[in-house]
Amino acid sequence: MKKVEAIIRKSKFDDVTEALEGIGINFFTFLEVSGHGKQKGNEITYRGSHYDSGHIPRLKLEIIVPEEKLDQVISTISINAKTGRIGDGKIIVTPVDAFIRVRTGEKDDDAL
Amino acid sequence: MQEQEIIYQTSPEVLAKLEAATAAATAAQESADLAQFMTNNMWIFISAALVFIMHLGFASLEAGFVRKKNVVNILFKNCMIIAIGLLTYCLFGFDLMYPGEFNGWLSLGAFTSPGLEPTAEGMTAAYADYTYYSDFIFQAMFAATGATIVSGAVAERIKLPSFLVFATIFVAIAYPITGAWKWGAGWLDQKGFYDFAGSTVVHSVGGWAALAGILLLGPRAGKYTTKGIRPIMGHSMPLAAVGVFLLWFGWFGFNGGSVLSADPGGVSLVFATTSIAAAAGAVGAFMTSLIMFKNYDLPMVLNGILGGLVGITAGADVMSVTDSVVVGFIAGVIIPISVTAFDKAKLDDPVGATSVHLICGIWGTIAVALFGDCPDGYGAFGIQMIGILAIGAFTFIFSFILFYIIKVTMGLRVSEEEEEKGLDIMEHELNAYS
Numbered sequence: 001m002k003k004v005e006a007i008i009r010k011s012k013f014d015d016v017t018e019a020l021e022g023i024g025i026n027f028f029t030f031l032e033v034s035g036h037g038k039q040k041g042n043e044i045t046y047r048g049s050h051y052d053s054g055h056i057p058r059l060k061l062e063i064i065v066p067e068e069k070l071d072q073v074i075s076t077i078s079i080n081a082k083t084g085r086i087g088d089g090k091i092i093v094t095p096v097d098a099f100i101r102v103r104t105g106e107k108d109d110d111a112l
Numbered sequence: 113m114q115e116q117e118i119i120y121q122t123s124p125e126v127l128a129k130l131e132a133a134t135a136a137a138t139a140a141q142e143s144a145d146l147a148q149f150m151t152n153n154m155w156i157f158i159s160a161a162l163v164f165i166m167h168l169g170f171a172s173l174e175a176g177f178v179r180k181k182n183v184v185n186i187l188f189k190n191c192m193i194i195a196i197g198l199l200t201y202c203l204f205g206f207d208l209m210y211p212g213e214f215n216g217w218l219s220l221g222a223f224t225s226p227g228l229e230p231t232a233e234g235m236t237a238a239y240a241d242y243t244y245y246s247d248f249i250f251q252a253m254f255a256a257t258g259a260t261i262v263s264g265a266v267a268e269r270i271k272l273p274s275f276l277v278f279a280t281i282f283v284a285i286a287y288p289i290t291g292a293w294k295w296g297a298g299w300l301d302q303k304g305f306y307d308f309a310g311s312t313v314v315h316s317v318g319g320w321a322a323l324a325g326i327l328l329l330g331p332r333a334g335k336y337t338t339k340g341i342r343p344i345m346g347h348s349m350p351l352a353a354v355g356v357f358l359l360w361f362g363w364f365g366f367n368g369g370s371v372l373s374a375d376p377g378g379v380s381l382v383f384a385t386t387s388i389a390a391a392a393g394a395v396g397a398f399m400t401s402l403i404m405f406k407n408y409d410l411p412m413v414l415n416g417i418l419g420g421l422v423g424i425t426a427g428a429d430v431m432s433v434t435d436s437v438v439v440g441f442i443a444g445v446i447i448p449i450s451v452t453a454f455d456k457a458k459l460d461d462p463v464g465a466t467s468v469h470l471i472c473g474i475w476g477t478i479a480v481a482l483f484g485d486c487p488d489g490y491g492a493f494g495i496q497m498i499g500i501l502a503i504g505a506f507t508f509i510f511s512f513i514l515f516y517i518i519k520v521t522m523g524l525r526v527s528e529e530e531e532e533k534g535l536d537i538m539e540h541e542l543n544a545y546s
Contacts, residue, residue, distance in 0.1 A: 047411050
């Protein structure tokens with residue numbers, strides 16, 4: 001099993017989620033994150049002082065996928081999260097040692 | 113034929129009718145007088161309630177302009193100030209500020225007889241157009257607003273007990289002493305100083321105390337860096353905006369009630385000048401911040417509204433509506449300039465109290481000399497300046513010394529760790545938002 005972490009624009013969340021459901025992935029965790037990168041963060045002017053907040057708001061999806069679906073998930077996310085502008089996001093894949101459903105104790109593929 | 117003296121005598125029936133008519137007329141007059149007294153008095157206690165609403169305004173505004181981790185602390189300070197203000201005012205503040213006959217500078221009688229002592233006539237029109245208690249509660253609300261100006265400026269880094277000690281002594285002693293110089297018929301009033309509703313007596317007094325506090329407290333950690341100013345943003349613009357609108361709302365009572373009667377002409381003029389100045393203040397701040405920062409700056413416009421209100425407060429009853437446009441607009445222009453100037457001088461004021469209340473309070477008092485159509489002998493430029501400087505010097509020196517004593521005894525500022533973790537958790541063991 002693999003863990004796919006996808007950092008995407010907030011505005012692309014609905015597109016990515018619908019597309020993932022279309023390929024049978026309808027179960028994941030997501031969190032609001034801030035990014036720091038080459039593009040400027042939100043520019044703030046507060047009471048006359050300018051300030052680069054350094055805060056680039058994004059969403060991070062954490063999806064556990066079986067190996068056979070990995071390539072499909074990666075391309076689905078890539079296609080639906082893309083706008084062509086800098087800051088479209090990143091996808092990171094890491095191996096998963098164990099994946100367990102709390103309620104029943106089912107493991108790995110059974111826990112999906 | 114002898115001329116007979118004809119003696120005319122009013123018949124008893126007619127006499128009786130005359131007496132009845134006179135009695136009826138007197139009764140009608142008394143009734144009318146009472147109705148007028150009731151109307152005037154009612155306006156005063158409604159105004160007291162409106163000035164109370166300014167405390168909602170201050171609480172919201174200050175909460176909105178501080179970071180989330182310090183919200184409980186600022187709300188706590190706001191709660192305690194209204195409480196301490198009202199209590200000390202009833203203990204001695206009211207008598208200290210309105211001593212009746214005194215030497216014009218200071219009357220210590222207030223301390224020998226603490227508490228409120230209305231006379232029998234205190235509930236009648238012989239006392240004033242309002243009762244003793246209406247007078248007390250209206251003025252008490254003013255005292256509390258003067259004290260709460262300080263809490264915003266020293267927010268996010270002052271130790272709570274130190275602040276409470278300062279606020280208690282300040283509102284119990286300093287505010288009424290300077291207030292008596294003008295409103296208590298003291299020496300400034302005798303010399304012709306004019307301050308209708310308190311640009312100097314209330315707002316600049318709070319502003320001077322705030323300035324003394326900021327000077328001795330120092331800025332919030334991380335605000336002024338070697339690379340320039342790092343803004344520390346307020347956590348809630350909606351709270352701040354609602355706060356400003358509540359303050360504007362309360363100002364109807366703050367200025368409207370200062371007419372000290374329900375006189376239709378007087379109160380309606382004041383309502384108009386007050387709101388127009390607020391509006392002009394918003395526009396002045398909006399245009400100036402657009403030019404200065406190339407930005408549509410909400411906090412500046414909010415402060416600009418307040419600056420306009422403070423600016424008109426000294427002369428709302430002696431200026432025309434056109435005058436109030438100018439006075440309010442200039443106050444609005446002053447705001448962004450003043451805020452950035454204080455920041456350049458590394459005097460950190462999270463809510464802009466020094467710009468709104470001190471600088472615009474001074475402006476409003478000067479504006480009376482420039483635009484006001486004051487009663488004879490009042491409002492000349494010279495005496496306005498004397499009033500500003502005298503009250504300013506007393507308040508600033510008093511506050512500075514008091515803050516200094518607190519600093520070297522109890523300590524004034526929270527520790528670095530407390531400031532970083534936030535006063536809510538460290539001083540109150542509570543989060544504002546759970």
